[in-house]
Amino acid sequence: MFQTSRRAALALTVAMLAATSAQAQQRVLRYYADFDPAPLAAFEAAIAEFEAANPDIDVQLQNFDHEGYKTAIRNFLTADAPDLANWYAGNRMLPFVESGQFMDVTDVWEANGLNESLASAAASMEIDGKKWGVPYTYYQWGIYYNKSVYDQVGATVPATWDEFVANCEKFAAAGIDCITTGTKALWPGAGIFDYLNLRTNGYEHHMQLTGGEIPWTDDTVRATFAEWAKVQPYITANHAAIDWQDAAALLVQGKAANYVMGNFAVAVFKEGGMTDETLGFMPFPTINPDVPRAEEAPTDTIHIPAGATNVDDAKKFLAFIATADVQTKLNEALGQLPINKDSTVGDDPFIKAGFELLSTTPGGIAQFFDRDAPAEMAKIGMEGFQQFMVQPDQLDAILERLEQARQRIYQ
Amino acid sequence: MTRAALPNARAEAPPRSWWRANQQRLTPWLFLAPGLFMFGLYVIWPIADSFWLSFFDWDGLGEKRWIGWGNYQELRTDPAFYTSLKNNVIWLALYLLAVPAGLMIAIFLNQTVFGIRLYKSLFFFPFVISQVVVGLMFSWFYAPNFGLFYQLIEWITGRGVAVLADPDLVTYGIIAAGLWPQIAYVMILYLTGLNNVSPDQVEAARLDGARGWRMLWYVILPQLRPATFIAVVVTVIGALRSFDLVSIMTDGGPFGSSRVLSFYMFEQALSEYGFRMGYGAAIAVVLFLIMMVFISGFIWKMVRDEREGY
CATH class of the missing domain: 3.40.190.10 (Periplasmic binding protein-like II)
Structure with a gap:
């Protein structure tokens, strides 16, 4: 033993x-x-x-x-x-x-x-x-669009914001959503805001805004929302109740024309049956020609x-x-x-388009609203963007709320 | 054994150890000790800790910073807090509809026809499935474009209503989803209660000419009092701790209009954009105090009933 x-x-x-x-x-x-x-x-x-x-x-x-x-x-x-x-x-x-x-x-x-x-x-x-x-990786954001829908209404791919808005009227007449998005998870709406602000006020302004140095009630910010208001009626109704993948389905089915998204969405579009022939990509159009083009590319x-x-x-x-x-x-x-x-x-x-886009960006590369702004500000901000897309008449109340949050969060 | 021990102890008189002298008083506490210890560790201490935490500004990683009543002062001016509070009140009021609705179904099902057991189980079915599944089913039901409810409304009025995207309707939409299993739960409580209704009294009432509503109100309902009490308690508590449906169906949206206090607490303290532990704790304290009002009321009623010998 x-x-x-x-x-x-x-x-x-x-x-x-x-x-x-x-x-x-x-x-x-x-x-x-x-x-x-x-x-x-x-x-x-x-x-x-x-x-x-x-x-x-x-x-x-x-x-x-x-x-x-x-x-x-x-x-x-x-x-x-x-x-x-x-x-x-x-x-x-x-x-x-x-x-x-x-x-x-x-x-x-x-x-x-x-x-x-x-x-x-x-x-x-x-x-x-x-x-x-x-x-080790990043990916571009921009506008993904349905080429067949563009052909259907006889729209051309816009280079400027005015052309983009004019296209929206054509799409609306055909019963197609000009811009689609699904903001149930909030962040897709922030992509639209980021680009509108990068094109209206530029990279420096955007970084200062997300860094808490510019008040949300500032006229420059209001200018961005004024551009947003031009397309607000053409954004998919009920976007607040759908996920971004559901909105991608609308683009695939030809019920929507444009989608401000990151490149990861391409896989979803293609799963839905789109090909390189029917799916197009364009940089977000120019709003203020004096502002150097800046892009958004979240980095992992x-x-x-x-x-x-x-x-x-x-x-x-x-x-x-x-x-x-x-x-x-x-x-x-x-x-x-x-x-x-x-x-x-x-x-x-x-x-290739993304590589071209990002390697020639003169203005600067932003991460994304919820990565550039502190988490708490990102949450309140994205809720504000969602609300603006549903209730544009509430703009003053939204900006006031964001400004109060800014003063508390960045102190 | 006690009877034998007591006279003995008295006979041997003076040299009694402290243990012997106090045995009678101490024993219950000794038996209670493990339970009390667990209760203290897992209930009392976390509650106290939440109160304590609500006076700090803390992100869960760095240093805690004492800010006194700061979190509560912020709550007082936080519109999101008032939205959550308002929604909690709506939840509480509408969720109680489960009690009469459950009673109606229970009475309806309380008959002897062929296959009644099957019907009963079918009615009970919603309570068996998980809340997460209920939430998913209802969000598809309401979904814009392809949801059954959406298409039904579109068919009737020509314009679909996306309930979960509408800030004014969203809370009611979620409560409707919550009522579905809750009614089934209340129904089962009443069905068991109806089994115990004394047939003699019903018979006697019938001889005296009671029928319909008068029978229900004066004869059946008084006998169902214990079932009603339990149904109200579980419904009130269920309404106050509503979280899973909100989280699954809307994530508090659109723009925070379907938040309830428990969800707001989770959002502030633990979600992706949150990690304000102190603020979350302050919300939890408020929710706790609201619940305490109801719970104390229930306990007070139970104690009173016991004294009166119900």
């Missing part, structure tokens, strides 16, 4: 020794992410490549549900931090930077020349003069939490993700745009 238990203990010790030596051979890199199925496959391929190049590192990817991740990250950053975590650029990462949950990775940027290769997204990764993560990023245990390997992984080759492959699978300037883009016409 005594002997067997001693033998068992010996076996256990040996087993434990073996286990620790196996761990010593391979360092574990824990990575928490929120990928949809297609991006997940792309990232698994990239991780396999990284592990092949670094056989001593074992990347353990833990994938979360996209919406659940937004809440989960707050818990795991403080309680059980991984070595790498997905998040977003701009003001969206500010709470984590300010509370010291993200690690400064300026050294990764400098050591790998990322300031040049990732230059287009550098500004959105910087807070207090330091870099807080590495971007990877960060190192402050509580990471394997910082060296995490930095190695960030440098790997930033390389031109990896970003090319990743974004080909994602159907989005790489940030590294030496990457190439696929043959897809919408990706």
